[in-house]
Amino acid sequence: MKVLAAGGGTGGHLYPALAILEELSKHVKLKVVYFCTPRGIENKIVPAEHPEYKLVKLDVQGLERPIFKPTNVKRVLKILRTKSIIASETDGSNCCLVTGGYVSYPLGLVCGKKRIPLYIQEQNVVPGLANRSLSRYAKKIFVGFEEAIINFPRSVRNRIVVTGNPIRVSNVNRGVFGEGYVLVFGGSRGSDLINTVMEKIYREEKNLKFVHGTGDPVWTKRLSIFDNVLALDYIYDMPSAWRGAIAVVCRAGALTISELLHYGVPAVLIPWEGAAEGHQVRNAEFVAKIGRGVIVRESEATPRRVLEAIEVAIGLGKLPEKETNPADTIAKIILEECL
Numbered sequence: 001m002k003v004l005a006a007g008g009g010t011g012g013h014l015y016p017a018l019a020i021l022e023e024l025s026k027h028v029k030l031k032v033v034y035f036c037t038p039r040g041i042e043n044k045i046v047p048a049e050h051p052e053y054k055l056v057k058l059d060v061q062g063l064e065r066p067i068f069k070p071t072n073v074k075r076v077l078k079i080l081r082t083k084s085i086i087a088s089e090t091d092g093s094n095c096c097l098v099t100g101g102y103v104s105y106p107l108g109l110v111c112g113k114k115r116i117p118l119y120i121q122e123q124n125v126v127p128g129l130a131n132r133s134l135s136r137y138a139k140k141i142f143v144g145f146e147e148a149i150i151n152f153p154r155s156v157r158n159r160i161v162v163t164g165n166p167i168r169v170s171n172v173n174r175g176v177f178g179e180g181y182v183l184v185f186g187g188s189r190g191s192d193l194i195n196t197v198m199e200k201i202y203r204e205e206k207n208l209k210f211v212h213g214t215g216d217p218v219w220t221k222r223l224s225i226f227d228n229v230l231a232l233d234y235i236y237d238m239p240s241a242w243r244g245a246i247a248v249v250c251r252a253g254a255l256t257i258s259e260l261l262h263y264g265v266p267a268v269l270i271p272w273e274g275a276a277e278g279h280q281v282r283n284a285e286f287v288a289k290i291g292r293g294v295i296v297r298e299s300e301a302t303p304r305r306v307l308e309a310i311e312v313a314i315g316l317g318k319l320p321e322k323e324t325n326p327a328d329t330i331a332k333i334i335l336e337e338c339l
């Protein structure tokens, strides 16, 4: 089976695509062409974890917000100019999978026009621009949250399937981080705010153990002086990191919250207030409402407040890992429709 795929820029778009592709490859011999930009996170992760995928780089940039800016005219033209490169890769493909980020747009557009079955996976309650614009060409739109439905055009809603977000469960390497620690990370690109407040906590708190993905080598060096902290630039094996954690301090990107719910890890959520349409705050509120996390707003994120919240989160207790994974449902639907 040949799949054309795109989704990246950030981990929040990349990992759901990998979760679905990895699930598909359990059932069929899979040939993947993965489209990316020279700057996106996928550029580093895809060749390292899936050297068998063909990586096609498209030199495009995302649109600036607000959308109606003169610089965006040039960027849109550049995105559209990639169409011939994409078209040269489409021969023999069974379907196309996009999970958001701006490379998804030209790929989805070319495939939509060529009537190659297009599948969209949207992680957030408020869909991104690429996924929303492509939805009219989609055969199916898999959404992480039911609340996302009303944010798609009425005409495509009958093709939406609420599955939950696909979770990566492979790369399992238990024991690398040990067990019984508080996991700390600030989304796929790290967070200075979380790093700063945690450094102050580490100076005082010596009873808890921490595994901290900093997003930045300078921060890793700074935080490595604490005996009870394992600081890493980036955590490649998140399934193991989740499995050993007793609580997490994190942002509230859609994938982060889907993963913490999947792995049953109680959370201290410090939502990034700058996220489009405030969607991280809404994600965090959802987790707090179902009793699986404590929200600390950025303006209130003092070391004392965050440490108190960590204690409350640990008290919520860990739940068993969920047995079902939306990646499985999505892969089955794609296989049924495309083979």
Ligand SMILES: CC(=O)N[C@H]1[C@@H](OP(=O)(O)OP(=O)(O)OC[C@H]2O[C@@H](n3ccc(=O)[nH]c3=O)[C@H](O)[C@@H]2O)O[C@H](CO)[C@@H](O)[C@@H]1O
Residues within 6 Å of the ligand: 010, 011, 012, 013, 015, 100, 123, 124, 185, 186, 187, 188, 189, 213, 233, 234, 235, 236, 237, 238, 251, 252, 253, 254, 255, 256, 257, 259, 272, 275, 276, 280
């Ligand atoms: C700044 C920004 O654009 N944020 C958006 C981005 O966030 P971001 O890319 O941070 O996405 P998420 O929080 O949704 O997911 C982060 C992903 O990276 C992984 N991870 C993280 C750190 C690490 O060291 N190793 C690692 O593997 C996590 O396990 C998770 O799978 O995409 C999300 C999903 O579309 C949105 O909801 C966020 O608002």
